[in-house]
Amino acid sequence: MTKIVTVPTTPFEGQAPGTSGLRKKVRVFQQPNYAENFIQSVFDVVERPQGSVLVIGGDGRFHNRDVIQQAIRMAAANGYGRVLVGQGGILSTPAASNVIRKYGASGGLILSASHNPGGPDEDFGIKYNIANGGPAPESVTGAILARTKEIDRWLTVEAADVDLDAPGETAVGEMTVEVIDPVADYADLMEELFDFDAIRKAVSSGFTMRFDAMSAVTGPYAVEILENRLGFAAGTVVNGTPLEDFGGHHPDPNLIHAKELYDLMMGPDAPDLGAASDGDGDRNLIIGRGRFVTPSDSLAMLAANIEIAPAYRGRLSGIARSMPTSAAADRVAEALGVPCFETPTGWKFFGNLLDAGKVTICGEESAGTGSDHVREKDGLWAVLLWLNILAVRDISVDQLARTHWARFGRNYYARHDYEAIDSEAAAGLMRELKAALATLPGQAFGPLTVSHADSFAYTDPVDHSVSENQGIRVLFEDGSRVVFRLSGTGTQGATLRVYLERYEPASGQLDADTGVMLEAQIAAAQEIAGITRHTGRGAPDVVT
Ligand code: G16
Numbered sequence: 001m002t003k004i005v006t007v008p009t010t011p012f013e014g015q016a017p018g019t020s021g022l023r024k025k026v027r028v029f030q031q032p033n034y035a036e037n038f039i040q041s042v043f044d045v046v047e048r049p050q051g052s053v054l055v056i057g058g059d060g061r062f063h064n065r066d067v068i069q070q071a072i073r074m075a076a077a078n079g080y081g082r083v084l085v086g087q088g089g090i091l092s093t094p095a096a097s098n099v100i101r102k103y104g105a106s107g108g109l110i111l112s113a114s115h116n117p118g119g120p121d122e123d124f125g126i127k128y129n130i131a132n133g134g135p136a137p138e139s140v141t142g143a144i145l146a147r148t149k150e151i152d153r154w155l156t157v158e159a160a161d162v163d164l165d166a167p168g169e170t171a172v173g174e175m176t177v178e179v180i181d182p183v184a185d186y187a188d189l190m191e192e193l194f195d196f197d198a199i200r201k202a203v204s205s206g207f208t209m210r211f212d213a214m215s216a217v218t219g220p221y222a223v224e225i226l227e228n229r230l231g232f233a234a235g236t237v238v239n240g241t242p243l244e245d246f247g248g249h250h251p252d253p254n255l256i257h258a259k260e261l262y263d264l265m266m267g268p269d270a271p272d273l274g275a276a277s278d279g280d281g282d283r284n285l286i287i288g289r290g291r292f293v294t295p296s297d298s299l300a301m302l303a304a305n306i307e308i309a310p311a312y313r314g315r316l317s318g319i320a321r322s323m324p325t326s327a328a329a330d331r332v333a334e335a336l337g338v339p340c341f342e343t344p345t346g347w348k349f350f351g352n353l354l355d356a357g358k359v360t361i362c363g364e365e366s367a368g369t370g371s372d373h374v375r376e377k378d379g380l381w382a383v384l385l386w387l388n389i390l391a392v393r394d395i396s397v398d399q400l401a402r403t404h405w406a407r408f409g410r411n412y413y414a415r416h417d418y419e420a421i422d423s424e425a426a427a428g429l430m431r432e433l434k435a436a437l438a439t440l441p442g443q444a445f446g447p448l449t450v451s452h453a454d455s456f457a458y459t460d461p462v463d464h465s466v467s468e469n470q471g472i473r474v475l476f477e478d479g480s481r482v483v484f485r486l487s488g489t490g491t492q493g494a495t496l497r498v499y500l501e502r503y504e505p506a507s508g509q510l511d512a513d514t515g516v517m518l519e520a521q522i523a524a525a526q527e528i529a530g531i532t533r534h535t536g537r538g539a540p541d542v543v544t
Contacts, residue, residue: 007036007155021126021141023116026122039074040074045140055083055091061113061246071109076174077155083178085179088242090182093282095186110129111124129375215242261287270289284378287397289397299328304332304335316336318340318359321342324345327503341359344456349458355462357372409505415543438453441453471484
């Protein structure tokens with residue numbers, strides 16, 4: 001019998017229920033007791049019958065292996081029966097969600113700071129997913145936070161490190177640790193969902209792509225699925241080896257951090273499809289030859305075509321999108337006669353809708369799309385659905401986009417990020433904005449007149465829980481809008497996100513420049529929120 005060691009500790013402030021678990025600098029996580037306090041707080045409050053299965057895996061970033069070893073010892077001391085851990089400590093976030101569901105685990109610890117950079121001076125994160133495979137809902141993250149404020153001990157066993165590179169089983173105390181193939185279950189699931197034959201046929205007829213894994217977790221998944229199973233040429237996946245520091249880059253699949261891919265796709269040597277995923281494999285970027293597809297449009301276009309994929313035939317029950325995501329998906333839902341749900345930002349808000357069968361596909365402007373196959377957004381899944389649709393319809397990304405807009409109209413959309421601004425200044429901006437909400441309707445900002453302004457609150461249609469303060473919406477009489485929100489995933493100061501949107505009907509200008517189309521909304525946002533006055537910034541750091 002292994003000795004359980006009780007380590008005295010002092011309460012700490014974990015993190016208020018943010019968008020995605022606990023995210024801090026690696027140095028913060030390296031402090032004695034820090035990660036342990038969080039993990040013990042999770043084990044103290046979550047539902048986990050004695051002897052349950054726990055899944056552990058991460059995106060391979062710096063500090064991943066250290067936390068995994070500690071979490072394994074703590075799980076053994078806390079009465080888990082079995083831990084499933086990805087070989088090399090690797091599990092993409094959607095793959096972890098799949099493993100939790102497939103093997104009936106009570107939950108999982110996912111170690112990642114998503115698209116944030118990695119390395120000794122960069123970011124780390126831990127989040128807990130529940131038995132449905134999805135991020136813990138606010139009731140659970142709230143309980144974890146409360147527990148971090150009173151925790152006074154954590155439990156561990158004295159045991160050697162597990163060899164994370166050797167597949168197979170090891171005993172740690174009374175518990176069994178199994179090192180599993182991180183890719184196989186996920187790749188098999190993808191093969192069940194999509195028409196791999198149709199994609200293979202397109203590939204053999206000359207369809208080409210480039211997938212940029214950004215030196216992050218999706219490399220091994222993409223090589224297995226795209227090159228080995230679908231027959232894309234070797235070298236289709238670039239930056240395919242997960243590195244602890246992502247090669248010094250931000251593993252964020254947007255037009256700034258995946259610029260090389262973007263430039264390729266806009267140039268003369270572009271393949272048919274360009275795609276990328278982020279640090280932990282849940283986000284996606286889709287670019288056709290000469291055509292970038294915004295995440296909001298991607299959700300709408302995938303939803304409109306999802307029934308082409310075998311596993312979705314005849315079963316689109318509904319669509320969900322986060323509030324700041326454009327309303328392009330709403331138009332598809334309306335045309336197809338299915339409901340569309342508007343949730344707060346954060347994948348956890350889709351969990352109940354998916355579990356209840358109310359929606360089949362969901363997505364967010366922050367480059368996340370997914371379905372009821374797991375309970376996380378899923379980068380490679382989105383790429384494969386695009387491939388399946390393009391292969392069967394035998395059209396290009398650009399043609400698909402144009403055909404879509406010609407039917408549904410186009411939601412011009414952009415997000416302006418003001419990063420690492422002073423937290424107090426950001427809070428002041430939001431406070432002032434909220435206080436002014438009632439005075440906005442009727443006011444004109446350039447050519448735009450405000451028709452409605454509110455602070456978004458959401459009542460979950462399944463469990464009726466209420467989430468307030470989920471961003472400020474300002475709607476204009478012409479149907480356009482601006483949304484203001486503070487990011488919940490940054491690790492430095494605050495990030496203000498300004499979301500801008502304008503609808504152009506099918507009879508209008510469908511191929512205009514987004515920046516030009518949104519000029520009035522951009523000016524109105526600046527004036528309404530006094531962005532420069534509060535933050536000292538004259539322009540956003542990132543425009544996507
Ligand atoms: C996380 C959540 C997403 C959410 C995003 C928002 O993404 O999983 O559901 O849309 O945060 O980020 P922010 O609060 O910064 O706008 P990820 O990929 O970081 O896990």
